[in-house]
Amino acid sequence: MKNASSDIIFTHVHPAWKDKADYIFRCKIPTECEPDEWEQMWGKVVSENTFIVCCIPFFLYGLSIGDKIVVSDAKDIEVVEKSENTTIRIWTGKTETDLDEEFMSKVLRICDGAERHSDQLVALYVTRLRYPNMLGLLDSEAARAGILYEIAESRF
Structure with missing residues (x-):
């Protein structure tokens, strides 16, 4: 049992x-x-x-x-x-590395809301309107910031 x-x-x-x-x-x-x-x-x-x-x-x-x-x-x-929101998760992929503060500042200005699970993992949501800008930021800065990201549901 x-x-x-x-x-x-x-x-x-x-x-x-x-x-x-x-x-x-x-x-x-x-x-x-x-x-x-x-x-x-x-x-x-x-x-x-x-x-x-x-x-x-x-x-x-x-x-x-x-x-x-x-x-x-x-x-x-x-x-x-379904709502008009998409969930995106960003993380460092390394337990000893915090999320880059400069990168996170940019992310938080674009997203509609965020929740921190740990120093290495943040879940955020964006509406249809902000999704293209968020994806552009993630694509252009992920490698520089040392992060990985995933779209938990790709709706657009």
Whole structure:
């Protein structure tokens, strides 16, 4: 029998839309890892098991802040209505290196919101309007700043 207390749960200390959230729930991160990994999400209740995501996902794919989701009893998610937001994650790829301050200053001026998971990992979201500028910045400065990035969901 599996010991649920050994599961790993990633949390959001400062969710981007904390003022809109009225519920905290967990979603299973689809991995082959043992023990199971979960992301604790902040949301706005729409109806039973249906929420508007109020944080920027650190580890879940195909999900952005503002999306309407249904969470199953098994804690799997289904996006039922997409927002206009895209989740982008940036990290150094090295545990001993912090994110470049000059680079992060530029990122924060363009993005619509950001959440820091650690000194090495930041999740941010951009709307359709700001997406081209953010992608241009990431493409031109990522190597100089010593960072890697991923678009957790490419919508545009």
